[in-house]
Amino acid sequence: MGRATIIILTLFLFGAASGQQLAINEFLSQNDTTVADQNGEYNDWIELYNYGATPISLANYHLSDKSDNLAKWTFPDIVIDSGVFLIVWADEDTTQAGLHANFKLSVTGEAIYLSSPQLNIIDHIVFGPQSSDISAGRFPDGTGAFKRMYPSFGVPNDGSEIIVPDPGAEIYGDTRVHTFRLHFNIENWADTLKHYFEDLGKEYYPVTVTFDDTLVIGSVGVRYKGNSSYAQSRNTPKKPFKLKFDKYQTEQTLLGLHFVNLHNCINDPSFMREAISYHIARSILPAPRTAYANLYVDSTLIGFYVMAEQVDPTFLGGQFATNENNLYKAGNDGANMEYKGSHRSDYESDYSLKTNENDNDWSRFIRMIYKLNHTPDNVFTDTMSLYLDLDYCIRLLAFNMVLSNFDSYTGSGRNYYLYDDQIGGNFKIIPWDLNESFGVFTNGWDVIAQDAVNLSNLDNRPLANRILSNDSLQLVYLNYISQMISGPASYDSVSAMVGRLRLVIEEYVQADNNKLYDYQHFIDNIENDVTIGMGKVIPGMKAFSQARNANLSLQSTYLRIYPGDTDNNGVVNALDILPIGIFFLIEGHARAGAKIFWLGQRTPSWDTPAATYADANGDGVIDENDIVAIGVNWGNIHSTTAQSNEINPVDIEYLRPYMSNLQTIYKNLSGDSEPVKQIKALLQTILDLKPAVPSEFVLSQNYPNPFNLETNINFSLDKDRRISIAIYDITGKLITRLIANQSFSSGSHNIRYDASNISSGIYFYRLSSEEESIIHRMVVVK
């Protein structure tokens, strides 16, 4: 398994220098033998290139591998001349002479940012997993797209691209259809395979295989495969198959593949679930590829199958920097990643080791599981990144949620692999067995409306629990969901894929006389739900996509409640008593799975969004129990992009209607704590606050304005006066007198105007006394 492998080079953006003709021209993230620095160390390096006509001063320019810390490393005062290539070593060794950045490049992929002194990004690249001694460079220099290449350290790139052998390239492709013909040396092959599978422990039987009616391969191992998919199709001719090409002939492959899986589309009348789901998964994760195949025994068609790429060293070699480490598969009875002890035997019933079985060393796996379950919250993200790729895990959880793929870690706890990517530094999660995606496997949940965060099984899913109970990680997860439903898993994308696949596979589905569901089921299930045996409902591909995405879009509008921060201003303080007072005893819907510990909790908004935040404990009523959350979380802070509802405590006009509630809180609040003192002082100020005697004769703008039926007119008098207030239409005609030469004392006053008997339009209201008058405009809208 020593094949050095180059993997996906995911280059999301080839930055054109904004104004500056300066580019990240080449980089090498795994330098084992190419060029050493002045200390003889083979370190990562980044090459910049000035492809402009003039020299560029790099003083205070920056390089970074973090988008949130662009100024991670700053250039000294040097100049890069026109046409010059400049090398920066990325080795975290800034004490060395020359240019040595304070970060290294990750061979599993990350980003490089080149920024100006003003932190404007001049160029950046996001890259995927890399390989030893293979660089990525632009061709043409400075402006071209990145290609995998043999390093050209400090000199122009020659444009020759390394083509990585891809064993699956000739086999897999969403719309490819192959032919496999099995030639048995026995008549009763079906019974024999059944006996080998059921009685001899999933044993293979030798067979000759003809691929695409051109390539004949002898001594291939064949057997049935699957667990529930086999059990459910056990009495039909169309069982799932697995071919193992090197079972009897070491090194024998099918165009480089050691295995072929032929899935019978159990519970998927559309024949599309795996193809589309894996396609979507591959946009965010290492995931198997698919194709379709007609399977014959000699000239007899057994059926039309989905081929799903085997997760094995061949697959791993295409995804990671090395395929030589341990690969674990979650068992069919569920593997929830719970720590069960320090011995291999504690886990062997839940997981199976698929590589390096002779070494059988589970120590790194057990350590990862231990860390997942025991790392304290405050260091969880940083610590776990040393053991488990949380970002991949989050992507998988988001994928499962978008496609309601609940026969997975998220739901049943199975159908995933964990690969110990030691070069990348941590375990990577890989999805498997997606035939029940698009809501077929419900896990007892509503596959359309399942909340993305509040899952009923979190107590038994430590990975999901720790991610979803971590504010930052939860946000990343929700962002992935948003990206997926607006991108690769959007209704439009799914519809397009469904249409494309139908064009290819419909004739094969129709011709498959052993298919597990009839042709009409296939046609119907593309669009709509169908009911198969035992009354099982299979969601329509497009109907599901539309409904699920709509629901997740709605969920994206949910408010994020931090219990105790009732005004959502980012801090729990005395001001948080005010929303409780303002909305005291108002009721709304309870928050599902409500907690009062310091965690952003999502919930649909109440009719009055601000009241949603005031229901700190989430029980659906705003009352004294919400004050517990203020105490529990007093002083806690969070960052929020949502609107703050902080109330200005001197805005007496706003608070006036709530004085009674605030008085109730004031007199019922007790205790010697600092919060009580602060809250009491705040309320005292509010309750004692009297409008000061105005120094001017003022007529305020009415509110609301425009208005429909009623509006408030406020005015202030600097001294006792006799005043009038009248309403006029736009022609100056008197509509009504609200006050006619009446005495009013100095201070602020409010009157309400009922406009129910006038029509829409512009009107004026006039405040007048013996000495002066003021006019304002108001708008009535009916």
Place this chain on the structure above:
Amino acid sequence: MKYYLGILIVMIAVMGCGKKSTKPTPEIPKLIMTVDYSNIGVGQSSILTITLENIGDPIFAISLQLTYDHSILSFSDSLDFEAGDFLGSNVIAFVREESSIIHLSITKLQGQSGASGSGIICLLHFNGAVGGISDLNIARDNLRFYDSSGELIDMPNLEIGSAQIQVN
């Protein structure tokens, strides 16, 4: 003699080995309500003391609803409330009377430790309004204990007492 002494030693050893270690049985947690005067006159006061005993998991906050007959006893507001020693006085306490129900929430503050063991939650001062008997009860459904992270503490075996005040 040696023979009998040997038997005796063996018997003692066997008896010793057979003796089960006695592990103290956790005591049942209790919420106790007591009044200093169970008979008072109109205009006289009686103090209800609510006490917790044998609490294992540290408690950080408590919310409860106490029912009584407000036609017999009067209770106004936080002036009739005193924090006890269980959670201490460095708390936020909120006590609200509403139609024979006293809503009470007491919480310690972030950074403080929860309380366990035994102690007084609070004292509530009632005044006799008219003659009659008022029961003082806390329903289990309306009694919540929280830990320092705000998680509810389940205490299914909590014994909840009650009290009674007669106004003459």
